[in-house]
Amino acid sequence: MLHEAEHLLREFVAYVEDAERRPNVLSIYLVVDPAEPANQAETPAWQIYLRNALAEIENQLNPEQVKQWKTVRLSDTSEKTEWARTRLRLEAYLDSYLPQGKTLVLFVSAEQLLAYELPVRLRNYAHYGWMQIKDFLYAIDEYEQHLVVLFAQDKARAVNLFLGTSASDVTVNLDQTWQRKDSRKTAHEAQIARRQDELDRRFARYMADEINQLFVRERDIDRLILGGNVQLAHAVLAFLHPSVARKVISVVKIPFEAPPHEIAASIREIAHTAERDHELILVQDTISMAKGGKRAALGLSDVHQALDRYAVSVLILPYPIETPILAGIVDELLVKALHSGSQIEFVRGEAADLLLSEGGIAAQLYYSLPLESVR
Known part of the structure; x- marks a missing residue:
């Protein structure tokens, strides 16, 4: 997810760098999280902030350019309409925008618009001129995805988390459970306990394969933490592909049924230290x-x-x-x-x-x- 964001940003930067005349860019960071009480008002807080920020920017511009945005055409290439076309492009995007993530990041010029919703909370910010990308890049660098896989005797659970800077800033991308296929008990199971080790090894190998495949599909996952039944966790670790095993930063005893926010609290210090x-x-x-x-x-x-x-x-x-x-x-x-x-x-x-x-x-x-x- 964040790696896709970085790819899109690189494309926008290439457009800025390759342009004959470096364009001014409207850089906007908006906390649009629908769960924020201030964003549940009739006029969400992010809309109020944006309106005030745009007014402040326009106070520094030529009044003739400011009032053109409602009548200008995007096909107009005049330098005198640069802000008007930028504002028009922004308004056209916002007309149909519905918040889904926590932070909306916009980079808007007269010719291009890049919009991306981040699963983490940044600060409200707006600037017109040179592209302001440091906060966006910091989010990509700092907010890495952590896959937590918990094991019980007969099942496993994978929880994919984004950890923000505060204890309440957690985004869950995945919460999936696998049932052990060979877990059905029989009347003679007590007499064949010697087979249990082989069954455990088979389950550990199966789970290692599932985790390996998950890393192939979800390339944004940066770190892996194993937990629950620690003995099974170590057994799975031994079967992981070396490239995946290198991403394991800890084996932790976390209750299998723990809700995501408790899992996040359990791994936050481990992730921070790593x-x-x-x-x-x-x-x-x-x-x-x-x-x-x-x-x-x-x-x-x-x-x-x-x-x-x-x-x-x-x-x-x-x-x-x-x-x-x-x-x-x-x-x-x-x-x-x-x-x-x-x-x-x-x-x-x-x-x-x-x-x-x-x-x-x-x-x-x-x-x-x-x-x-x-x-």
Whole structure:
């Protein structure tokens, strides 16, 4: 889901970068979650925010351009109608829009519109000018899908969760149960207990195959947690394909019948720790590579040079991003990175502190460059 969002964003960025004249883009983030009490009023809170945000933007524009949007045609290519066509394109989309997700993200220009509903809550925000993509990319990076598979003696249950930043911010994409096919008891079962181990192995192998296939179908799942009957969970882990087994971050004793919000509470700290550990290793490895003259760059100057040469495979930024080093240029860097096909990683906590002490921004490269930091 979020990977699809990133793909669509890359296409929109390509349009912005390839245009003869860089277009102004209306970037909008709206908390549209229908479960929010403020969005259940006759006029939902997100509509009120949007109306006020558009009025504030239009107060900074030429009044002649502002009043044109109700009469302009989208086929008009005049620069003087750029805002009017942008506003018209936005209004045409909103006319038939019905909220389904938690946050609606819109990038609108006079020629294009990209709309995507995220299953996570971001902040309300609106801006006209340079594309504001950092919050969208942060959501893609931070809100990874976690597949939790719980085992009981005769069945298994898979719950696919998006974890937000707060305990109440949870989205359930899947809650599926498999029944053990060989679980039917017989009058002689007590006498054939020696077969139980083989039956357990068969069930574990079957469940491992099901999980492997689920990862093939659902490529957005980033991490796997096994739980319930811990003995069965470890048995399944042994049968998982290596590429799937590498995504297992923990085996946890979670009650099989636990509701999704309790499952989310049980794994939140585990997921948080796994993400922070991954980020710290990434930053440590990148710094070591850069200082060793290998395929990495440290500091704004070197990273900028690498981006200009389309050499960046992974761009690494601290979060929050509003640091003196990156003030005013973050979205420009992100657009460049997306346009060149770079992966973008935001790091927090200890990893962010380490990155800030070593130049505030880093990148892993496709190939070595003669950079200032390694001379």
